[in-house]
Amino acid sequence: MARPAPAPIDFWFDFSSPYSYVASEWIDALAARHGRTVRRHAILLGATFQAAELKSPVSYPLKREYSLHDFARSARFHGVPYAPPPVFPIPTQNAARVFWWLSDGQGGSETGSAAARWSQAGLRAVFTQGVALHEPAALKAFAAAQGLDADAAEAAWSDPAWKARLKQANDEAVAAGVFGAPFFRIDGEPFWGNDRLPQMERWLAGGPF
Amino acid sequence: MARPAPAPIDFWFDFSSPYSYVASEWIDALAARHGRTVRRHAILLGATFQAAELKSPVSYPLKREYSLHDFARSARFHGVPYAPPPVFPIPTQNAARVFWWLSDGQGGSETGSAAARWSQAGLRAVFTQGVALHEPAALKAFAAAQGLDADAAEAAWSDPAWKARLKQANDEAVAAGVFGAPFFRIDGEPFWGNDRLPQMERWLAGGPF
Numbered sequence: 562m563a564r565p566a567p568a569p570i571d572f573w574f575d576f577s578s579p580y581s582y583v584a585s586e587w588i589d590a591l592a593a594r595h596g597r598t599v600r601r602h603a604i605l606l607g608a609t610f611q612a613a614e615l616k617s618p619v620s621y622p623l624k625r626e627y628s629l630h631d632f633a634r635s636a637r638f639h640g641v642p643y644a645p646p647p648v649f650p651i652p653t654q655n656a657a658r659v660f661w662w663l664s665d666g667q668g669g670s671e672t673g674s675a676a677a678r679w680s681q682a683g684l685r686a687v688f689t690q691g692v693a694l695h696e697p698a699a700l701k702a703f704a705a706a707q708g709l710d711a712d713a714a715e716a717a718w719s720d721p722a723w724k725a726r727l728k729q730a731n732d733e734a735v736a737a738g739v740f741g742a743p744f745f746r747i748d749g750e751p752f753w754g755n756d757r758l759p760q761m762e763r764w765l766a767g768g769p770f
Numbered sequence: 771m772a773r774p775a776p777a778p779i780d781f782w783f784d785f786s787s788p789y790s791y792v793a794s795e796w797i798d799a800l801a802a803r804h805g806r807t808v809r810r811h812a813i814l815l816g817a818t819f820q821a822a823e824l825k826s827p828v829s830y831p832l833k834r835e836y837s838l839h840d841f842a843r844s845a846r847f848h849g850v851p852y853a854p855p856p857v858f859p860i861p862t863q864n865a866a867r868v869f870w871w872l873s874d875g876q877g878g879s880e881t882g883s884a885a886a887r888w889s890q891a892g893l894r895a896v897f898t899q900g901v902a903l904h905e906p907a908a909l910k911a912f913a914a915a916q917g918l919d920a921d922a923a924e925a926a927w928s929d930p931a932w933k934a935r936l937k938q939a940n941d942e943a944v945a946a947g948v949f950g951a952p953f954f955r956i957d958g959e960p961f962w963g964n965d966r967l968p969q970m971e972r973w974l975a976g977g978p979f
Contacts, residue, residue, distance in 0.1 A: 756965035
């Protein structure tokens with residue numbers, strides 16, 4: 562009997578989270594090195610912050626200055642391009658609703674899926690080209706450039722059904738203990754932050770430590 | 771002409787910070803690999819949190835559960851012993867005042883100094899043996915076990931001069947951009963968190979990136 566495939570790595574992100582962008586660039590390779598796939602979850606950090614009574618690090622003056630510096634340095638450390646977006650943070654509910662529309666309609670959100678490609682491309686657009694995904698016209702143009710039906714995408718992000726789907730994703734994230742992004746679970750074990758890569762690598766290679 | 775010695779790595783910590791304890795275990799070896807020493811700064815995280823309008827991660831219910839798990843896992847990841855202290859967090863002003871009393875009176879707080887030894891031993895006592903450094907009797911006994919004059923240590927932590935010295939250290943930390951612990955500066959470059967070790971190593975080895 563063949564061994565069952567190991568479970569995918571769950572990866573929660575917000576399209577306006579710089580550390581999620583950096584993690585989005587390494588997570589697929591990390592998973593592949595250990596025979597895993599990645600299951601992505603688009604969420605609104607604002608919703609998880611509210612549930613956890615937290616705020617964004619950039620909402621605190623002293624922490625903001627360091628964080629903006631560390632976003633760029635962490636991208637350089639991981640060898641990925643980075644350009645601070647002109648508006649930051651941005652509301653990302655429309656991009657996230659399109660993610661769930663793609664996920665539910667086109668075979669889920671695991672590695673290689675349409676939703677996974679939308680996730681990676683959207684994060685790259687925000688953090689390397691400053692694309693204003695919060696502006697409907699820019700989001701439509703971006704959807705078209707990704708090969709999607711832009712009118713259908715706009716209809717989806719305006720549809721109460723996909724608004725409810727995103728809300729459900731936020732609620733599920735909070736229930737799963739997610740209070741920030743990127744957030745990961747590997748076989749249930751939680752890892753928070755782009756900087757947990759070394760611990761995740763050890764866990765995947767050798768199991769619980 | 772001999773090249774001037776490189777500047778020490780500045781390391782801010784609180785005696786009740788688990789990530790500071792873990793960092794205290796690796797920072798001297800990291801520095802030594804790159805021909806540096808470490809200059810320690812005992813501070814009260816409460817003072818920097820207040821200045822930055824932050825709170826401890828363990829004061830947020832969702833984040834607390836993850837953090838307590840991650841403290842222990844991070845210690846295991848770095849191969850250092852760890853036992854969650856029975857009371858956490860604890861007030862650490864007396865242990866910090868003794869640190870500055872030693873530093874100012876016995877040759878500073880760089881690697882090998884009496885203050886540096888007090889720092890490392892105090893963090894180990896809290897996070898491997900649950901020593902209640904916030905209780906005067908336990909702190910006196912701990913000071914004696916460290917070879918200090920326990921009565922003189924108690925006189926120091928009760929002395930307005932050393933209270934003022936700690937307040938000065940907190941103010942200097944805030945002025946240096948410190949909003950959490952462990953916090954480091956290498957030739958001015960700021961690094962926050964036990965998990966910035968890989969970035970610090972690269973910076974020390976190759977300079978700015």
